[in-house]
Amino acid sequence: MLQELTETRYGKHDYIFREGDPTEYFHIVKEGTVKCVKSTPEGKECTLKMLMPGDLFCCDAAAFDGASHPGSAQPMGDVSILRMKKKSYFEMLRRNPDAAMEVIKYLGNRLNEAQEKTKDLALDRADQRLASLLVDLAARNGIPDPNGIRLTVRMTREDMANMVGITTETAIRIMSRFKRDRLVSGTANRLLIRDLKGLKALASAS
Amino acid sequence: MLQELTETRYGKHDYIFREGDPTEYFHIVKEGTVKCVKSTPEGKECTLKMLMPGDLFCCDAAAFDGASHPGSAQPMGDVSILRMKKKSYFEMLRRNPDAAMEVIKYLGNRLNEAQEKTKDLALDRADQRLASLLVDLAARNGIPDPNGIRLTVRMTREDMANMVGITTETAIRIMSRFKRDRLVSGTANRLLIRDLKGLKALASAS
DNA sequence: TAATAAACATGACATATGTCATGTTTATGG
DNA sequence: CCATAAACATGACATATGTCATGTTTATTA
Numbered sequence: 033m034l035q036e037l038t039e040t041r042y043g044k045h046d047y048i049f050r051e052g053d054p055t056e057y058f059h060i061v062k063e064g065t066v067k068c069v070k071s072t073p074e075g076k077e078c079t080l081k082m083l084m085p086g087d088l089f090c091c092d093a094a095a096f097d098g099a100s101h102p103g104s105a106q107p108m109g110d111v112s113i114l115r116m117k118k119k120s121y122f123e124m125l126r127r128n129p130d131a132a133m134e135v136i137k138y139l140g141n142r143l144n145e146a147q148e149k150t151k152d153l154a155l156d157r158a159d160q161r162l163a164s165l166l167v168d169l170a171a172r173n174g175i176p177d178p179n180g181i182r183l184t185v186r187m188t189r190e191d192m193a194n195m196v197g198i199t200t201e202t203a204i205r206i207m208s209r210f211k212r213d214r215l216v217s218g219t220a221n222r223l224l225i226r227d228l229k230g231l232k233a234l235a236s237a238s
Numbered sequence: 239m240l241q242e243l244t245e246t247r248y249g250k251h252d253y254i255f256r257e258g259d260p261t262e263y264f265h266i267v268k269e270g271t272v273k274c275v276k277s278t279p280e281g282k283e284c285t286l287k288m289l290m291p292g293d294l295f296c297c298d299a300a301a302f303d304g305a306s307h308p309g310s311a312q313p314m315g316d317v318s319i320l321r322m323k324k325k326s327y328f329e330m331l332r333r334n335p336d337a338a339m340e341v342i343k344y345l346g347n348r349l350n351e352a353q354e355k356t357k358d359l360a361l362d363r364a365d366q367r368l369a370s371l372l373v374d375l376a377a378r379n380g381i382p383d384p385n386g387i388r389l390t391v392r393m394t395r396e397d398m399a400n401m402v403g404i405t406t407e408t409a410i411r412i413m414s415r416f417k418r419d420r421l422v423s424g425t426a427n428r429l430l431i432r433d434l435k436g437l438k439a440l441a442s443a444s
Numbered sequence: 445t446a447a448t449a450a451a452c453a454t455g456a457c458a459t460a461t462g463t464c465a466t467g468t469t470t471a472t473g474g
Numbered sequence: 475c476c477a478t479a480a481a482c483a484t485g486a487c488a489t490a491t492g493t494c495a496t497g498t499t500t501a502t503t504a
Binding site: 158 | 490491492493494499500501
């Protein structure tokens with residue numbers, strides 16, 4: 033079983049797979065951060081989810097029951113990915129009820145997350161969604177720093193914009209304001225959360 | 239196994255469960271249409287999904303791996319719901335790999351749908367999202383009619399608004415325009431899709 | 445390290461959508 | 475069937491966010 037897992041490394045400018053590619057493999061993030069992206073014919077992009085070590089993707093779950101990837105997967109920096117043929121994976125799950133149950137739970141949680149994101153997009157303002165993203169990343173990706181919490185993932189204003197459904201300009205403006213208000217500092221390569229409580233308050237403000 | 243399934247009927251003003259209720263049961267829609275709703279402390283609502291016969295909910299998948307329902311489930315008209323204790327359901331899946339695989343596929347598709355919805359909210363205009371909703375319902379819920387396709391589910395402008403993330407007023411204005419352009423006619427109790435092609439064109443217009 | 449591209453920044457203005465108010469029509473339940 | 479509430483409609487106006495333009499700063503990589 034384990035011998036059917038292969039490891040591949042990717043860099044910033046690679047694609048792990050593109051929208052429309054056939055879904056031959058099942059993937060797991062081993063190292064680094066991967067983003068799942070959907071784009072329109074006009075070139076607009078929307079980042080659905082950042083995947084971190086241990087995450088399955090299956091980002092686009094059609095890997096399970098569909099013919100082609102409904103979105104692309106791109107590394108954010110250097111990453112290492114484990115892959116297994118879809119067929120082997122299915123067989124493994126069929127023989128191993130505990131593993132299947134774990135996958136059901138994982139997918140359930142992912143569905144939940146996706147629905148929470150839908151609600152945020154529908155009901156929250158742009159600055160709340162951006163604050164929310166930063167709070168979330170501080171927990172998932174942050175390391176302690178003398179002045180707050182440092183994010184280890186590289187994330188440009190454009191990345192943030194695509195993650196919360198706004199334009200790059202709006203993301204820049206909001207981040208400028210957050211900086212002025214001493215909530216955050218730094219740019220893509222070195223983002224620092226300086227006031228987590230303040231961001232949390234903003235994220236859930238009416 | 240089957241004897242652990244119980245059936246319950248609900249009417250328009252009932253709740254099947256509310257946000258925050260413990261997730262004791264696993265549910266299946268037998269008859270009618272159910273909506274999954276999340277709401278904010280301020281009373282704003284967002285409808286995540288309409289469930290029709292055969293759908294599992296698990297609308298909020300935390301029924302699988304969480305303590306309390308992250309959203310409420312409300313009938314749209316009269317419905318009939320099958321329920322099974324979560325524990326029995328888990329046991330059944332563990333003994334029945336085929337059933338577990340089906341659930342994995344179902345959840346994968348639901349996750350996919352949710353992500354498609356996220357993309358629409360992030361990148362499409364209000365009128366496109368509303369057109370898209372009507373096209374989708376015509377296929378899932380429509381019956382042929384001399385003048386087009388009739389929707390069998392009762393759906394107010396407010397319902398539509400909550401489903402596509404806009405205000406009721408905006409939904410009413412857009413529907414007024416659609417009516418003027420002979421794309422649709424009727425109100426909540428009797429909605430008619432008069433020009434499916436026109437709606438489809440609008441839904442995917444740049 | 446120099447050249448080039450990417451990222452960040454900000455102003456001016458456009459516009460889609462929200463908000464609030466008011467009235468009419470239609471449906472519902474006692 | 476009548477009374478009441480829900481749904482639909484539309485105007486006037488507010489505002490959040492998008493668009494386009496231009497410039498600076500910061501990072502890449504040749």
